[in-house]
Amino acid sequence: MTKSIAKPRRNALVRSQVLDAAVKLFDQLGYFNTSIPDIVAESGVSIGSIYHHFGDKEGVARALRDTLLGRVESDLEKIETRHETTRERCHAVIDLLLRLTENEPSTMAYMLRARHKEFLSGEAPICSAKPMARMRELISLGMAGGEVREMAPDVAAAMVYGPALRLIQLRLDGLIDTALTEYLDDIWEMSWNAVALPASREQIKVQAVSTA
Amino acid sequence: MTKSIAKPRRNALVRSQVLDAAVKLFDQLGYFNTSIPDIVAESGVSIGSIYHHFGDKEGVARALRDTLLGRVESDLEKIETRHETTRERCHAVIDLLLRLTENEPSTMAYMLRARHKEFLSGEAPICSAKPMARMRELISLGMAGGEVREMAPDVAAAMVYGPALRLIQLRLDGLIDTALTEYLDDIWEMSWNAVALPASREQIKVQAVSTA
DNA sequence: GTCTATATCCAGATAGAC
DNA sequence: GTCTATCTGGATATAGAC
Numbered sequence: 001m002t003k004s005i006a007k008p009r010r011n012a013l014v015r016s017q018v019l020d021a022a023v024k025l026f027d028q029l030g031y032f033n034t035s036i037p038d039i040v041a042e043s044g045v046s047i048g049s050i051y052h053h054f055g056d057k058e059g060v061a062r063a064l065r066d067t068l069l070g071r072v073e074s075d076l077e078k079i080e081t082r083h084e085t086t087r088e089r090c091h092a093v094i095d096l097l098l099r100l101t102e103n104e105p106s107t108m109a110y111m112l113r114a115r116h117k118e119f120l121s122g123e124a125p126i127c128s129a130k131p132m133a134r135m136r137e138l139i140s141l142g143m144a145g146g147e148v149r150e151m152a153p154d155v156a157a158a159m160v161y162g163p164a165l166r167l168i169q170l171r172l173d174g175l176i177d178t179a180l181t182e183y184l185d186d187i188w189e190m191s192w193n194a195v196a197l198p199a200s201r202e203q204i205k206v207q208a209v210s211t212a
Numbered sequence: 213m214t215k216s217i218a219k220p221r222r223n224a225l226v227r228s229q230v231l232d233a234a235v236k237l238f239d240q241l242g243y244f245n246t247s248i249p250d251i252v253a254e255s256g257v258s259i260g261s262i263y264h265h266f267g268d269k270e271g272v273a274r275a276l277r278d279t280l281l282g283r284v285e286s287d288l289e290k291i292e293t294r295h296e297t298t299r300e301r302c303h304a305v306i307d308l309l310l311r312l313t314e315n316e317p318s319t320m321a322y323m324l325r326a327r328h329k330e331f332l333s334g335e336a337p338i339c340s341a342k343p344m345a346r347m348r349e350l351i352s353l354g355m356a357g358g359e360v361r362e363m364a365p366d367v368a369a370a371m372v373y374g375p376a377l378r379l380i381q382l383r384l385d386g387l388i389d390t391a392l393t394e395y396l397d398d399i400w401e402m403s404w405n406a407v408a409l410p411a412s413r414e415q416i417k418v419q420a421v422s423t424a
Numbered sequence: 425g426t427c428t429a430t431a432t433c434c435a436g437a438t439a440g441a442c
Numbered sequence: 443g444t445c446t447a448t449c450t451g452g453a454t455a456t457a458g459a460c
Contacts, residue, residue, distance in 0.1 A: 011443085030330035032244035035435060046445050047437090053443090057436065115327065118242035125385040154388050155398050158378040166374030167366065173337040176366050186367050190406040223425085247453060258427050263455065265425090 011053075017043045018050055019064050027106040031061060031119045061119055068107050072100070072131045080134075086142030087196070091188055093135055094164045098180040101168045109172050112165070135161060139195075148195050159194045163187050223265075229255045230262055231276050239318035243273060243331050273331055280319050284312075284343045292346075298354030299408070303400055305347055306376045310392040313380045321384050324377070347373060351407075360407050371406045375399050 021043035025034040036057055040047050054060045079092045101108045116123050126132065136157040142148035148156055164187055170176045233255035237246040248269055252259050266272045291304045313320045328335050338344065348369040354360040360368055376399055382388045 014443090030327055033330060036437085037435085048439095048445050049443070051437070113327065115242055115325065118245060125387070127382055127385050128387055151398060152390070152395065154379065154382065154390075155375075155395050158375040158382070158399065159402050162375035162378030163367075163370040164374070166370040166377055170339055170366065170370070173339050175337070175340055178364070178366075183364065183367050186363060187370065190371050194402040194406050226425090248455085249453085259455085260427050260457095261425070269454070 014045055014049060015053055015063070018045050018053065018060060019067060022060050022064050023106045023110055026061070026064070026114065027109045031114065058119060058121070064110065065116065065120065068111050069129055069131060072111070076131055076134055086138060086145065086147045087192060089138050090160055090192065093138070094161070094188055095184055097164055097168060098184055101171055102179050102181055105172060108168065112168065113172065147197060149197050151195070156195045160191050163191050226257055226261060227265055227275070230257050230265065230272060231279060234272050234276050235318045235322055238273070238276070238326065239321045243326065270331060270333070276322065277328065277332065280323055281341055281343060284323070288343055288346055298350060298357060298359045299404060301350050302372055302404065305350070306373070306400055307396055309376055309380060310396055313383055314391050314393055317384060320380065324380065325384065359409060361409050363407070368407045372403050375403050
């Protein structure tokens with residue numbers, strides 16, 4: 001009893017050890033190239049315990065997905081309470097995505113790129129998960145509130161988030177060496193100006209930046 | 213000898229039967245959920261013939277990838293010879309991508325979304341495949357030629373292609389019901405205006421489209 | 425070149441002692 | 443709750459007749 005950890009805390013520890021190993025392996029090798037023995041080796045938890053806690057391999061993937069999406073969801077909620085305008089909210093969302101990519105690329109990769117429906121039976125594609133749905137909703141709200149020009153909501157959402165998500169893809173694939181946070185201002189200004197009503201643009205300046 | 217097909221043509225037929233089955237199954241189930249017996253059933257070609265022609269399962273995936281990428285590559289070449297300005301070329305590229313998504317979604321899905329490095333050992337990620345690289349090159353050329361504002365090339369490419377690719381993702385995931393070709397004009401005008409030097413914009417109009 | 429029948433392997437999953 | 447030892451199915455891939 002002296003050096004053992006209290007039971008509930010030890011349970012949580014085992015779970016997080018497994019999930020930490022899983023996110024790393026799923027990102028590096030993919031779900032199907034990761035065997036349970038791989039997770040045993042990486043996490044230090046025995047196969048028996050893994051099955052006890054997660055039921056099966058899919059259970060590990062599902063728990064991981066729920067954990068990661070839950071975290072992002074709560075980040076989004078914070079953004080919505082802290083900011084009032086659509087402009088500020090979208091800016092904060094893109095900032096969040098770029099920073100998450102830099103700080104926890106494995107997490108971002110698992111949420112964004114993994115083909116979840118290939119191994120999570122009956123799961124909706126990640127793009128319809130709550131956070132993504134909320135992100136698109138923000139745009140619709142902005143349209144109703146007069147900040148965003150009238151257009152097909154899908155198109156508006158693609159204009160605002162598409163460029164950032166594209167950069168994230170390339171960054172995760174190792175094709176961009178620059179930290180994406182450096183691009184935040186550029187990408188944001190262009191994306192927002194593309195959909196914003198002129199009145200709510202940051203500056204009206206139709207700038208001609210000529211170098212050299 | 214009367215009703216049998218000439219040998220080289222029959223070979224090509226078998227290959228295309230297998231590849232047609234593969235693109236369909238890989239799209240629907242994913243590479244790892246597709247077994248060789250599945251391909252046998254879908255293509256009508258025996259397991260022996262498949263191994264004879266493709267060597268192993270990875271060989272099927274590789275042949276498929278090469279075939280599809282080759283087709284897109286030749287489409288891109290045609291675009292480059294037919295159009296001179298970066299504006300026209302990028303427009304044609306986006307048009308091509310959207311139409312391909314509508315006409316051959318399985319093809320598009322396999323090229324765009326499959327995590328090839330998870331099953332094609334030593335393959336570069338799809339985003340660095342020739343067509344994608346050429347698409348980004350187009351933008352750099354436009355920058356050198358004065359059509360596109362000076363900025364990080366990755367950012368410019370993400371602005372031009374990102375929104376379209378995002379719509380394609382959502383469409384492939386079944387989250388958009390409208391044919392993407394309907395959105396071509398909107399998406400194109402916004403994407404291009406975001407990166408173009410004012411002089412080369414389609415119209416300078418800073419439009420306020422108010423509906424309702 | 426095409427086919428059927430078969431070998432081999434290793435993954436996911438379980439049993440049951442502690 | 444955790445572990446080791448074990449089972450079992452089904453996948454990839456091959457052998458060898460035609």
